[in-house]
Amino acid sequence: MTWLDLPADHPFGLHNLPYGVFSTAGTEPRVGVRVGDHVLDVSEVARIGRDAVGVGDGPDLTAAWERPSLNPFLALGRDAWTTAREWLTAVLTDAVHEERTRPHLVPLADVTMHLPLEVADYVDFYASEHHASNVGRIFRPDSEPLTPNWKHLPIGYHGRSGTVVVSGSDVVRPTGQRKAPTDAAPTFGPSARLDIEAELGFVVGGSTARGDRVALEDADDHLFGVVLLNDWSARDLQAWEYVPLGPFLGKSFATSISPWVVTTDALRAARVPLPGQDPEPLPYLRGSDATADDPGTAWGLDVHVEVEWNGTVVSRPEYRDMYWSPAQMLAHLSVNGASVRPGDLFGSGTISGPGKDTRGSFLELSWSGREPVTLEDGSQRSFLEDGDTVVLRANAPGPDGSVIGFGECVGSILPAR
Numbered sequence: 001m002t003w004l005d006l007p008a009d010h011p012f013g014l015h016n017l018p019y020g021v022f023s024t025a026g027t028e029p030r031v032g033v034r035v036g037d038h039v040l041d042v043s044e045v046a047r048i049g050r051d052a053v054g055v056g057d058g059p060d061l062t063a064a065w066e067r068p069s070l071n072p073f074l075a076l077g078r079d080a081w082t083t084a085r086e087w088l089t090a091v092l093t094d095a096v097h098e099e100r101t102r103p104h105l106v107p108l109a110d111v112t113m114h115l116p117l118e119v120a121d122y123v124d125f126y127a128s129e130h131h132a133s134n135v136g137r138i139f140r141p142d143s144e145p146l147t148p149n150w151k152h153l154p155i156g157y158h159g160r161s162g163t164v165v166v167s168g169s170d171v172v173r174p175t176g177q178r179k180a181p182t183d184a185a186p187t188f189g190p191s192a193r194l195d196i197e198a199e200l201g202f203v204v205g206g207s208t209a210r211g212d213r214v215a216l217e218d219a220d221d222h223l224f225g226v227v228l229l230n231d232w233s234a235r236d237l238q239a240w241e242y243v244p245l246g247p248f249l250g251k252s253f254a255t256s257i258s259p260w261v262v263t264t265d266a267l268r269a270a271r272v273p274l275p276g277q278d279p280e281p282l283p284y285l286r287g288s289d290a291t292a293d294d295p296g297t298a299w300g301l302d303v304h305v306e307v308e309w310n311g312t313v314v315s316r317p318e319y320r321d322m323y324w325s326p327a328q329m330l331a332h333l334s335v336n337g338a339s340v341r342p343g344d345l346f347g348s349g350t351i352s353g354p355g356k357d358t359r360g361s362f363l364e365l366s367w368s369g370r371e372p373v374t375l376e377d378g379s380q381r382s383f384l385e386d387g388d389t390v391v392l393r394a395n396a397p398g399p400d401g402s403v404i405g406f407g408e409c410v411g412s413i414l415p416a417r
């Protein structure tokens with residue numbers, strides 16, 4: 001029940017309540033929560049309560065939310081996030097709050113969305129067995145598709161946090177060195193094999209001291225929420241530069257994320273067991289046993305993703321096909337004693353499933369250019385052309401048959417400079 005006019009099946013209903021950073025004409029960016037087709041100006045609503053009764057022993061949500069990024073709120077930690085969600089749910093449910101709250105609901109059409117967090121450290125994983133096998137076959141045809149370490153640890157690399165951008169930001173085609181195996185020498189120029197990677201990004205809150213690690217069973221204390229993430233990738237730059245240290249300039253020019261951070265609390269009902277891990281990983285990566293109604297600490301997520309290229313849906317990856325879980329990735333990235341801090345972001349890796357229609361990159365969809373994709377206007381594509389637009393969308397099951405929307409992660413390609 002709610003005093004809001006919201007259809008029960010709205011993907012941004014009360015069971016969702018994702019956080020973002022918004023502004024309206026002439027106002028400063030601040031934290032907002034999406035409710036239906038409105039943004040709730042939450043620091044203003046929290047201020048009403050603070051002015052009336054103070055914050056007592058609770059977190060000062062007004063102070064955290066009147067800021068232009070989610071980082072201060074992420075720093076407050078799990079208990080504050082839970083308190084905030086319960087309080088928001090009560091405010092939007094109980095009719096006594098309607099009169100004071102309604103003025104702070106801003107129509108989506110009137111807002112500009114900003115990067116929701118100041119990205120601290122950014123890591124990208126490689127957690128899909130199907131994606132890793134496909135890329136292995138394409139990049140290393142003479143070797144086993146999966147490297148020998150792949151099933152023992154979630155492979156990842158540190159990326160460039162300063163080039164993580166919000167959905168809607170254009171992407172300038174990157175320039176650099178490329179050399180095909182048949183070329184005598186490298187050449188310099190715009191990437192001719194510009195690609196996407198459809199991923200989920202996990203937003204980290206709270207912090208740990210250097211030397212400590214996040215145990216897998218404590219990962220929920222730090223996994224605040226989830227965004228859609230497009231890890232734009234220049235395959236020609238990447239294939240030439242990546243040996244032996246891994247991705248560098250082929251991926252560091254831009255990474256797009258969706259503006260709404262869907263909380264892990266909202267995704268409780270979407271937790272699923274992993275497809276299965278064999279061999280069993282080392283103890284620090286081992287989740288608690290799954291039961292009929294609890295997938296244990298190494299849970300996966302039943303998120304349905306859609307990849308649209310210039311208006312044509314070309315793929316529908318399923319996140320439940322991923323091999324490594326978010327908690328395993330967080331436990332792994334901190335197992336050496338690397339500290340975590342509010343605003344850390346890690347990508348899941350490209351989400352690809354077993355079928356062609358679930359591949360999360362164009363490298364795989366076109367099998368490196370050998371099987372071009374035909375779009376609805378009849379044009380054929382293997383990699384991105386200037387002016388192309390890619391939209392990632394996703395949703396997941398919520399409680400009681402509801403749907404949790406993620407919204408969109410959009411980007412268009414501008415010509416190289």
Ligand SMILES: O=C(O)/C=C/C(=O)CC(=O)CC(=O)O
Nearest residue numbers: 125126127135139197349350
């Ligand atoms: O296997 C390789 O050499 C490269 C793989 C990738 O480009 C994938 C990457 O960025 C991680 C991922 O998104 O799964």
Ligand SMILES: [Ca+2]
Nearest residue numbers: 124197231350
């Ligand atoms: Ca990636």
Ligand SMILES: [Mg+2]
Nearest residue numbers: 231251254255
């Ligand atoms: Mg990237």
